[in-house]
Amino acid sequence: MPKSSPKDPGSPTGKFSDKRSSNRKKTEPARKPVGLGSVILFWPFLIFHGLISPLPKFLRVPIRLLGDPLIAGLYAGLAMAGFYFVRARPYDMAKVAEMPERTVVFDRRGEELGRIHGEKxxxxxxxxxxxxxxxxxxxxxxxxxxxxxxxxxxxxxxxxxxxxxxxxxxxxxxxxxxxxxxxxxxxxxxxxxxxxxxxxxxxxxxxxxxxxxxxxxxxxxxxxxxxxxxxxxxxxxxxxxxxxxxxxxxxxxxxxxxxxxxxxxxxxxxxxxxxxxxxxxxxxxxxxxxxxxxxxxxxxxxxxxxxxxxxxxxxxxxxRIFHDSYAMDAIRRELERILEEENIELGGLQITTTIDHLIQKKAEEALDAKLREIERRPGYDHQTRAAWNALPIDKKTQPQYLQGSVVAIENLTGAVLAIVGGRNADESKFNRALQGKRQIGSVFKPFVYLAGFESGIRPDTLIDDGPISRGEIRGAGAWHPHNSDGKFGGYLPASTGLIRSRNTMSVRVGNRAGIDKVADVALSVGFETPMPKLPTSFLGAWEASTYEVASAYTVFPNCGVRYAPRLIKEIRDRNGNVVWPEKGDSPYISYEAVSKGPAWSVSNILHEVTTRGTAAAIKSLGFNKDCGGKTGTTNDYKDAWFAGYTSSITCAVWVGLDTPKKTIEKGYGATLALPVWVEVMKTADKLGYKAEGLKSQLSFVECRLCRSSGKRATAGCEAAQEAYTDNVPKDMVPAENDLCPDHPAKAIPLDGEVPEATTSNRPPKAQPVSDDSPILDEEEIEIPKAIPVDEGEPVIQKAIPVPESQGR
Structure with a gap:
């Protein structure tokens, strides 16, 4: 039998077999190759599917239904992680360690005064x-x-x-x-x-x-x-x-x-x-x-x-209650001037201040104690602090009780030792020591005499204490102030005018110095508000703060040198590094505000004010150290002042009501303010701020002067018996050719006899203070504002004389 041909349809490997194979290729679609991008993007799915592919279908399907969403969730989670990682990147991790903390404030003894700024x-x-x-x-x-x-x-x-x-x-x-x-x-x-x-x-x-x-x-x-x-x-x-x-x-x-x-x-x-x-x-x-x-x-x-x-x-x-403090308020204000806002708000600083907490505490206690004593007096007709505190919370308004302020400054540094702006900072935030501008009255008179002495007047120069005539004072028109006792005297030494706080003499001294000169002196010694250029300003008819008054008075014990007042001594950051003042710098700034000789001369007179003048009660109040100062009482007892100093410290005290009105009958500066000053100074002396006597390193020159003009004496001065010899601070010695204009030498006859006309026209001799009895405190007369007239010259209304019963 012949062998089957490969293409024999009957053969298993023949044409029929090839046809079936061809049919399968037509019914099953060909698989596309997987791209590299898909592999990278979906590799978890591919691996997952590959791992479960050998499993039977009845297991593979439910596993995929659970696994695919989980893998998709993983994708979403990774995407979200990336998204939030990007959003988290801008946050500065250094901020985690940066925490605003409270700035700690210390006094000069290292005692913590409080904490400010930052977070608690x-x-x-x-x-x-x-x-x-x-x-x-x-x-x-x-x-x-x-x-x-x-x-x-x-x-x-x-x-x-x-x-x-x-x-x-x-x-x-x-x-x-x-x-x-x-x-x-x-x-x-x-x-x-x-x-x-x-x-x-x-x-x-x-x-x-x-x-x-x-x-x-x-x-x-x-x-x-x-x-x-x-x-x-x-x-x-x-x-x-x-x-x-x-x-x-x-x-x-x-x-x-x-x-x-x-x-x-x-x-x-x-x-x-x-x-x-x-x-x-x-x-x-x-x-x-x-x-x-x-x-x-x-x-x-x-x-x-x-x-x-x-x-x-x-x-x-x-x-649990945080008590506010006027000192801390003042420190906050100064800190804002020194540092930028960012550094302040971040906090964490260590601030060493000039405050002495022991003096600060005594000043607060002494002020409140004295004012409580006044409030307990029979017939006191203002709100008392006790009555205000007894009010229900919903009935309390801004306190109207008697207030005061105290500022104490170290002379040779300008360091503020104490600053009290009222009786209680929790009850009233208004800092009267810094923000309260009140009429300063007689506490300004020393600066008028200071300007006068810089202009050639001497403490022994004779100044008329008689009535002021119309047109005598430049720019005053018909204004003619009276003395607080309603009386007038003759020619008296200029020093007597300051010791006895004589208004007429003080105005004449200011007039001789000139309004511009007095204003310049006021600005130079530290009064921040420019003095109004009116004759009434000679008697302190303008406003200033206790802080300004205290700082200005430091020129007297410092012989003309002024240190700008400071509350902050040093600032360190949270790491202990000094951030202020810069290395090599000093926080204390000094300059010669006025001439040494005139400042020393006024200081000598102010010393007499505390021994036999309006502040003679200092010794009876328990302070027997060398000091100088001046009282001040404005019209109708609205403001009571005392500003004084020792060789170490200057302190100013003000007492009054926030809305100016009469405090009490006979509310003199010596009655209300001086006792507080004494308590502060006694404490300071015990703490080592010694009052060692008001001394000077000035050079003096002996010269012959005229008592009426303060210039070099001429033969006419000798003949008029107005010449005298004095040891004068070197910077106050008149020039060789600065001769007395009141007694020209040619008026003297060759034989030396004094003509009758010369003696008869000579001003009366000085009337020295005949006894050492204290001069009682004075009340300033009312000083109205100037009223301009058509001619452009300010005319000041006539002041009403104070009755003798109030002229103490």
């Missing part, structure tokens, strides 16, 4: 925190802190489970790192057009990404430290150290187990669980934390039970 916290190290608190916060907030990488996924899983089962959010999903991220940055949702729940999820995912960045930047120890210093504890308190001091008045390193558990317990609701608001809730939270500490193995059960029985001793209510 103290930044400390983990090693400075009690170990019991570390265990308590970990048990309460994050028991797996040292094992997770920023997010506790076990806790997240538990939270999701609890949320699914109970329909509410579970506790414990947020780690310390996540809380730190939330407290360090303002993590805002970007999906603002979605529902609040979606926005919250968006914010939570961003918080997670930032937490991982924190974990990659800082060690666990550093993260814990930043968390403990940043966390909020209620009542504006931040950080464990400040919380410990606020609630328990102790450092964080001294916390007991019970106190540690309580603080850890109130973290989640510091305002709701605060022991200041609800001690029972705080104790409940403490006990919960103690139980957790036992279950997590941090402490034993018997320790927890003992801690639960421990009584809670928190800061008493009367010590």
């Amino acid at each position: 916290r103290d930044v400390i190290k983990v090693s400075e925190v009690a170990q019991d608190f570390i265990f308590a916060i970990l048990a309460r907030e994050d028991k797996r802190f040292y094992t997770h990488g920023g997010v506790d996924w076990i806790g997240v899983g538990r939270a999701v489970k609890e949320n699914f089962v109970r329909g509410g959010a579970a506790q414990g999903a947020s780690t310390l790192t996540m809380q730190l991220a939330r407290n360090s940055f303002a993590l805002k949702a970007s999906l603002l057009d979605f529902s609040p729940k979606i926005q919250e999820l968006d914010r939570k995912l961003l918080e997670t990404a930032v937490s991982y960045r924190i974990e990659s930047t800082y060690s666990k120890e550093e993260i814990l430290q930043h968390y403990l210093n940043r966390i909020f504890w209620g009542h504006q308190v931040r950080g464990i150290e400040e919380a410990s001091r606020t609630y328990f008045e102790k450092s964080a390193k001294d916390l007991t187990l019970s106190e540690s558990a309580l603080l850890a317990g109130i973290v989640r609701g510091p305002n709701a669980f605060s022991p200041f608001k609800d001690i029972d809730k705080a104790i409940r939270e403490r006990n919960t934390v103690l139980d957790r500490m036992v279950s997590e193995g941090f402490i034993k059960a018997d320790q927890a039970e003992a801690a639960k029985k421990e009584p809670i001793s928190i800061r008493p209510e009367w010590r």
Whole structure:
């Protein structure tokens, strides 16, 4: 039999077989090759499908239905991780460690005066925190802190489970790192057009990404430290150290187990669980934390039970109120002038001030004590501080009770030792020492005489104490002020005019010096508000602050030198580096405000004011050191002043009502202000600010002068018996050709006899003070404002003389 041909249709390998093969190729589509991009993009799916391909179809299909969504979820998770990683990148991780803390203010003795700016916290190290608190916060907030990488996924899983089962959010999903991220940055949702729940999820995912960045930047120890210093504890308190001091008045390193558990317990609701608001809730939270500490193995059960029985001793209510201070107000103002706002608000500075807290305290106490004494007087008809304090809260308005201010300055530095702007900064924020501008009255007269002495007048120069005639005083028109006692005298030494505070003499001295000269002197010695260029200003009919008066008076003990007043001595940053003043610089600035001789001469006269003038009561009040000063009492007893000094300190005191009105009958500066000054100075002397006597290093020259003109004496002065010899400060010696114009030499006959006309026309001799009896205090006469007239010359209304009964 012949062999079958390969193409035989009957053969198994023949034509029929080839036809069936061809049919299969037509019915089954050909597989396309998989591209490289698809492999890279979908390789998890390809691997997954390849792994399950050997399985039977009934297993392969359900596995794919579960596996493909899971792989797709993985894709979505990776995409979201990338998205939130990009969103987390801009956050500066350095900010985690930058925490605004309170700036601590110290006095010159190192005593803490208070804290300002920044946030209410103290930044400390983990090693400075009690170990019991570390265990308590970990048990309460994050028991797996040292094992997770920023997010506790076990806790997240538990939270999701609890949320699914109970329909509410579970506790414990947020780690310390996540809380730190939330407290360090303002993590805002970007999906603002979605529902609040979606926005919250968006914010939570961003918080997670930032937490991982924190974990990659800082060690666990550093993260814990930043968390403990940043966390909020209620009542504006931040950080464990400040919380410990606020609630328990102790450092964080001294916390007991019970106190540690309580603080850890109130973290989640510091305002709701605060022991200041609800001690029972705080104790409940403490006990919960103690139980957790036992279950997590941090402490034993018997320790927890003992801690639960421990009584809670928190800061008493009367010590919870932060008391404001006029000194701190002044320090804030000066700090703002020195540093930029950013440095101030960040806080964390250490400021050493010039304030002496012992003098500050005495000034506050002395002022309030004196004014309480006045308020207790029979017939006192103003609001008292006690009456204001007794008012219900809803009835209290701005206090209207008697007020005062005190400023004490160290002469040779300008350092402010005390600044009191009222009786209580909690009751009135208005700082009268800095902001209160009141009529200064007679306390300005020394500067008028200072200008006069710089213009050639001498303390022994004769000045008329008689009535002022119309047109005599430049720019005064018909104004003619009276003396406080309503009396007039003859020609008296200029020094007597200041000692006795004679208005007519003071105006004449100012007139001889010139209004421009007096205004220049006022500006040079530290009065910030330009003196009005009116003759009434010679009598202090303009306003200044206590701070300005005190600073201006320092030129007298300093022989003309003025140090600009300063409250801040040194500023250090949180690392202890000096940031102000710059290296080599001094915070104290000095300059020669006025000539030495005239300042020394006025100082000598002011010394007499305190021994036999209006301030002679100083010794009877208990201060017997060398000093100088001047009282001042404005019209109708509206303002009472005393400004005075020793060789070490200058102090100014003002007393009055905020709305100017009569304080009390005979409310003189010597009655109201001087006693406060004495108490401040007695304290300063005891503290080592010694009053060693008002001395001078000036050079003196002996010369022959005329008593009426203050110029070099001529033969005419000798003949008129007006010449005298004096030791004059070198800078006050008249020039050789600066001869007396009142007694020309040619008026003297050759034989030396004095013509009758010369003696008859000679001004009367000086009327020296005939006894050493004290001169009682004076009240300033009313000084109306100038009224311009058509001719352009200011005409000042006639002053009303003060009755003799008020002229003390």
